[in-house]
Amino acid sequence: MKMDERKQQILLAIIKDYISTAEPVGSRTISRKYKLGVSPATIRNEMADLEEMGFIEQPHTSAGRIPSNLGYRYYVDCLMQLEQLTEQEEGTIRSGYENKVREVAEVLNRTGRMLAQLTNYTALVQTPQLGKCSYKHIQLVLMGPAQAIIIVVMDTGAVHHQMMSVPENITQQDLDQISGVLNAKLQGKTMGSIRLTLIKEIYFELARHRNILDLAIELMQDRIASAKEDKIYLEGVFNILNQPEFHNVDKVKVLLSLLEQEDTLRDILETPGDSQGITIKIGSENNRQEIQNCSMITATYQMGDKIMGTIGILGPTRMDYARVVTVIDCMSRNLSRTLERLLKGQG
Amino acid sequence: MKMDERKQQILLAIIKDYISTAEPVGSRTISRKYKLGVSPATIRNEMADLEEMGFIEQPHTSAGRIPSNLGYRYYVDCLMQLEQLTEQEEGTIRSGYENKVREVAEVLNRTGRMLAQLTNYTALVQTPQLGKCSYKHIQLVLMGPAQAIIIVVMDTGAVHHQMMSVPENITQQDLDQISGVLNAKLQGKTMGSIRLTLIKEIYFELARHRNILDLAIELMQDRIASAKEDKIYLEGVFNILNQPEFHNVDKVKVLLSLLEQEDTLRDILETPGDSQGITIKIGSENNRQEIQNCSMITATYQMGDKIMGTIGILGPTRMDYARVVTVIDCMSRNLSRTLERLLKGQG
DNA sequence: ATTAGCACTCATCAAATTAGAGTGCTAATA
């Protein structure tokens, strides 16, 4: 069977209608609302074909048709026409980013809120991945008789800190000395790029403070790099409760218990390969089977030309793909631009 | 009408039964399950009295009785007998706190998770309130040609940071000088306690860097102190979906949209006066009318003898008060102890 | 003061009924 022009139009009509009404679409509706110039009977025949081809399905005998995952996929790949944002929406976004911002975290936070608000779905925003950014400044600060804090500033502007124990007799001068050497050796280096030889150099220069160094380097590598690899902001979780597919509390429960764990969020956001740009995962294409009735649209954002993280929208498979793609595209560009401006130029 | 011994016992039975079953309690049930040695008819008479007194109410004519807010209040104030935690639970808590912890944030996070897990309700954990803790260390770090980060370490171990613009020609030496003066003047001072005279002293010593100072002090006072006054961790939100009173999606929606805003969380956690120890707010006693069918049990935690923040459990008014009070009491003590150990002694 | 007995109320559940949307097929039509 071939996919001719008319079949495409009918499929498009079914998908558009289902996206906006959440009700199975019947032949009569199509012939009335989307004037294709043919009678319901003809549409019925075509629909039988589309069903056989796997693009649509029938919830039960006497109901209309709904798109299948394959149908959505075809729509997204071949039929979808992107929407334009309204003047007003563009304005909202622009002013959201133009507003004075000093911190990366704040920008990301705001991004999440705007995404959720503009799409009415749930937004996920991943903070920059530390492995990919480099040390800007390292500072050890004495806190108490045997305690210090190690503060690590990355070139993205992110600041991480961690308590550590130090020998009783250590002074702030000692710590300053250590900080000095660490800075000299590590500044500008990516976390991933630190080699053993470099570490040896540091130990050589600071043989006296061996045990503090052990701890400091362990903290910098393990703790800060792995434990806090990236954080994921969630925004607009309750938006999803407005969708009719989540009027059943059990489904909500499954989803919420999933979203409450950051690990799974990371899993959900992940895209196969290092795909740049926009990725759409529909239903069973998702990494988690708990969200088989959801779709995920993600985009990466970058600083300069390094991809630093991902933002995404989670909604039902019946989501408004055209709109979400437009929004997320616009937002990821704005986000990249803003971050760059924030860090390179002056905030 | 007077509240005699038997009325109390009947009220207690109703409340206990309703807490565990979520179903209206009838006279027959009480006489059978809780052998008070009287017939259902007698209990019916007493129940009519209790209803007139406002302690219980009838959802509809042919149903049993459920406790009213006033009934819960009487229970909590006069009838409730605290539960003991099991050996195992005590163990869980102890080991949860014994595990190596280096950071305040981590301890609080874990506290939230344990609270949610032990009670099966939603846990709220407020981070230490900045206004009440004092500056330990202030550091300005040059980031770029005209940008710096101000890092503020509090005596609680909390670290706050904020980007700021600085004049083009400023050097790290300048910033070190400023940091030095700020430290000398502000170390050990509470945020609330800084007086104008002190600020003047600082300006006098650093007249040269007036504009940086303006910004730094503004940031320290406004931004860090107010914007980040305290953060509130939410844990186990989806636990509440297990409660039959939230089997209706609309109610869930109201609750979730409330919990998604940190401001309202703060509002909800707030207790009238500076009440130390455990506070119970039942139904309409809550600050927000959206949670009139919920109760909130909170406890404060301290460092030394300063009250630093609040932890709380949010559940339906039909929550297991006896258990939650025990759990939260135990947790807040453990938390206070752990924080003290973490900061005073060595982590 | 307590209790047995009884009439009464009301929510809940299941079965029966109805209404309507939508289909697939067939035969007529262009």
Add this chain to the structure above:
DNA sequence: TATTAGCACTCTAATTTGATGAGTGCTAAT
């Protein structure tokens, strides 16, 4: 040959009905 009108059929969802049973309040007996 492609399209369409017409019609019988199917199935869901909504509504109605009736039965069930839990629970009450009242009264009169204990």
